[in-house]
Amino acid sequence: MSEARPQPVEIRLGLGSCCVASGSRAVYDAVADSVRRMNADAVLRQAGCVGMCHRVPLVEIVHPDGERFMYGNVTPDAVDGILTQHVRPRGVAGGVRHYASRAWKMLRRDGAWQKPDRFAITAVEPQASAFLTPQQRIVTEACGRMDPTDAQEYRSFGGYTALERAVGEMGRDEVIEQVLASGLRGRGGAGFASGRKWRAVADQPGDVKYVICNGDEGDPGAFMDRMLLEAYPHRILEGVAIAAYAVGAREAVFYIRQEYPLAVQRVQAAIEAAEALGILGENVLGTGTELRVSIKQGSGAFVCGEETALIASIEGRRGMPRIRPPFPAERGLHERPTLVSNVETFASVPWILREGADAFAAIGTGHSKGTKVFSLTGKVARGGLIEVPMGITIRQIVEDIGGGVKAGRRFKAVQIGGPSGGCIPAELADTPVDYEALNELGAIMGSGGLVVLDETDCMVEMARYFIQFTQNESCGKCTFCRIGTKRMLEILNRLVAGRGRREDLDELEMLAGHITRSSLCGLGQTAPNPVLTTLKYFREEYEAHIEGRCPARSCPDLIRYEVNDRCIGCTNCAKVCPADAIDEAPYMKHWIDPAACTRCDMCVQVCPSEAIDVVT
């Protein structure tokens, strides 16, 4: 045998839909082009999400010796420079092509050479390590190192071994026992003990049962499910298959919203790959068990995340919840026992079976075990998709992982759990991520949206925004949700417009109480949470709005823009003002016409001398 050819350099790039939206596709094409031109000994692979949304497009280069280099916020122009650091053109033709192209590009760019170092993220870089170190990867295992669509690669990372063990060695009961022992709870919001749900479905008589993977993620600002479906389709499929085996279902359905085409495509590809490999289908891993998996695409109704509405939608009816009991575990899809769980819940299962329930239960707090994936967004330095052990405090997430809020601003609160969740003020940020602890504060774990707010965020406006969202998304079935949230929204609209009345706050609380206590489904029951928590922790802001002030200086109807004496008369503000509210008077102190001003804030952003104040 000839001497083994040296291993090629591996170049990895995330191509999830959010990465693509940030320009990763262009970078990917540039890398592919560059590799081809240089005839370089390198393989370009797409990788799952790394979660560092604040640094995408992110290029990772792994040398044959295992050394890894990361480059963040890469632009297509910088690709050549980065690659030359790691790979050499092969052959004369490659070299010529490479250098000629580089020279041409430099000419075209007037020689502005972007040093590759500018983009480098080293492993010891404090920011990257701060972002990555507190995280713990269970659901997002092998993050960034695995091609999402490659079943073989998934197997090489230990994929499908849990399913093999389950169907090969373990009885159904044993699987359920493991899930029970792990302490896994539903990651979709309410946090019902997964093992108990599995048991309930397994105990139902009849031989037609279903498993539904709920991927109908609809919270504004949340993208955990999409990322998991796009990056770990096999992982979730394995979890679903294990669940189907355990409860005795021969059919499973992925409910994924149509707005997630890449997720649909990747899950579909994974299903086909798994069927081809004999992992799914008539004869799961040669055990004689049958499992058919299909995808149902939802049409983007938030309420379809509610399990009974979701089932109605799969059955072809309008997505409207029905009263429980009977729970889907007794009578679900087509009136048969049905297990409905969230994407992340299923994704946790293979790890539990592989590493053991004890290992999972060792992570977290008293009743909240394992890890939780959050989409960390808002006013933090480093936003992205993170997976943290249960029990980590909110402050650790915001300050350590997220890098805190912008310098000079004050961390004010986090909105956790989306429109069903609540606002937790900075004073209570030492609260651990734990189902019960969050409930106690009036928030919920939710499916994992975590929005960080600073002093420029108006809490009344935030509550208004979320109520508007739930009001728009209410299916309209029950009175309290359909009309009650509308009446709340009208009050909140009044408040942010400065037309609030003293009795409005009592009215809000009264309506919120009724909606919470008397709505049929989770959407209605939790809809008032953003209002209730902000009223609880930020009541003085509501009162300020009644008096006509917005302390966060954000509600357009309650603020004015005024020029102070630092004005140097540069006319920058006048030039950008879209409403012509500022006269273009050079070297004179500018004046903003309050009647014409639309409070767009553009003048503040261009002012070189901080001469524009926002007053309330």
Add this chain to the structure above:
Amino acid sequence: MPMLTIDGREVNVPPGATVLEAAEQLGIAIPTLCRVEGLAPLSSCFVCLVQIEGQRRLRPSCATPAEDGMAVVTDSDEVRDARRTSVELLLSDHLGECTAPCEISCPAGFRIPQFMQRWMFGEPEAAARIARDDLVFPELLGRLCPRFCENMCRRSDRDAPLSIARMHRYSAEREIKGGDVPLPEVAPATGKRIAIVGAGPTGLTAAYDLLRRGHAVTVIDQEEQPGGILRYSVDNVRVPKDVLAAEADVVRRLGAELRMNTRLGRDVTLEQLRGEFDAVLLAIGAPTWARLDCEGALFAQSAGDVMRRIVAGEPVDLEGHVAVVGAGHEAVEVARTAMRRGASRVTVLCPRPKAHLPLLARAIADAEADGVEFKFGCTPTSIIRNDDGLIVTAAHRGAGDLKTHCHRVIAADGRNVELDLLDAQGIACGTRGIAVDRRTLATAVSGVFAGGDAVSGGGFLVRAVAYGHAAADSIHQFVSGQIVTGPARPLNVRYGRLPAEEASSLLARTDNPAGRNDAPASDPAAVAEAKRCLMCGCRESHKCQLRDVATRVDADFARFAGQRRAMNRDESHESVIYESHKCIVCGACVAICEQSQQALGLTYIGRGFDVRISAPWEGDLARAMGDLAERCADACPTSAIVRRPRPGEEA
């Protein structure tokens, strides 16, 4: 069999029963709106909420299975509050008008749109029945009524109000001309006996209502003829005595015993009546005219004496200039009578300013047309006789003294109840008359009720009729052993201020003829006038579940003001009308269509507050509902879908 407790009472129910059914088994009434016989629970309206011990949330009882050991509470403050709030939220997005403005304004509650509807369909007998039952004196009221209804008529905004009073007058004239006025249906005899003291309009109205309900009625009156003030104190021109006799005679023909020439306190005591009867109504009127409280009051004649003599046909000298002192509609009547009976000039000295007498505006205008002069804000301070006649000096508001030279003065300022008579009977009096509970008209003495002028000290005939109806309701409740609550007072949802477009759509609702006929005198003329009616109000409000529940939970329809659905009336279906502005999205019609699978079906459109029920793809109702339309209409809890009105069918 699951056993549970509801409000502390145990009940066994068949497996599969709901909490609502369990409650019904115990006779506990839980309000519902979205429940429809034969359909699976829709659980959308949330008015059937109950509390289940150990659960934080309230549950809709219609869809909650009754479980063994459950402890249910149906009447806690929390439950009541939640139900009321739920109904009030529904009402805030329910654009409707339970009762037409004309009907609301009628003290006697005359069902004007229904009356007009019957005429429209060419059913004068059915129309006359409604007028007779509601007004008892439809002919006389047609002549005397101040017509609040016409002031409120929405048609005024288009051309002119309907001629309502003339319509029921014509309707009744037609009936009287045809011989005996047809009698209403009477309920089976109850064996209860009621004494009514006073055969005036209040007493006769109460008698009419009570007789129809199967009670035995005895009317006692000190005069020879029934009719009270109508018989003895109103000019024959205004109240032809043959018409009064015909209308009053209905009560006798229904079986009332009339004991005339019998005076309470002289011939019979209240104590005796209470012994003999199950209930007593004091409708004794206010027969004594007040004397003027000024110097020279003895020169003034009492309006009562003057009118009595005129009615009796005795000669009364009313020549020259007559001054009538008084501020009520009686004073105006007296003045017009004087004008008619030979006075050369009549001046009304009215102690109150004109602005305080809005209800009299029409009567004053009529009197002025007859030539009567009015001096408002004049309180007589003295009457002096001189050679020419009398000089009335009156304190005139803001203008010093006003002297009126005249030949006679008639005092017509207020009538009094015979207080001494009542004191002797142990009945307490207030400032105007007998003291009663305002809702039930009950006096302090059990089983004794009072109404009409005896309570108010004098008023319009239509109010006397209203008192009669109210007293009959209370007395019926009393003798039937029910809790006495007085007349039902159902919630009336109103439109409030409508945007111009919606307001004009109401006015353009039907292609009805223009131009008011002030005095329809033939059937075709009456039909034409009735066709001008815009049919305001809700034709089915009397069987509206939403209204019923809202009344039961004491809802305030205006509690949650805010955006509401737009007015939209769809008449494309041949057998029903769909008014989506009334819809409360209970989903019953959708479920009915879905269950039967016979038609395309109705569907929910949109999300959130804007959810509407409509034919799919903006299609037409005929395709959507097909033959199921009438079932949908019958199931609709708010009359958003109603059967089309048809000739021969009463609403």
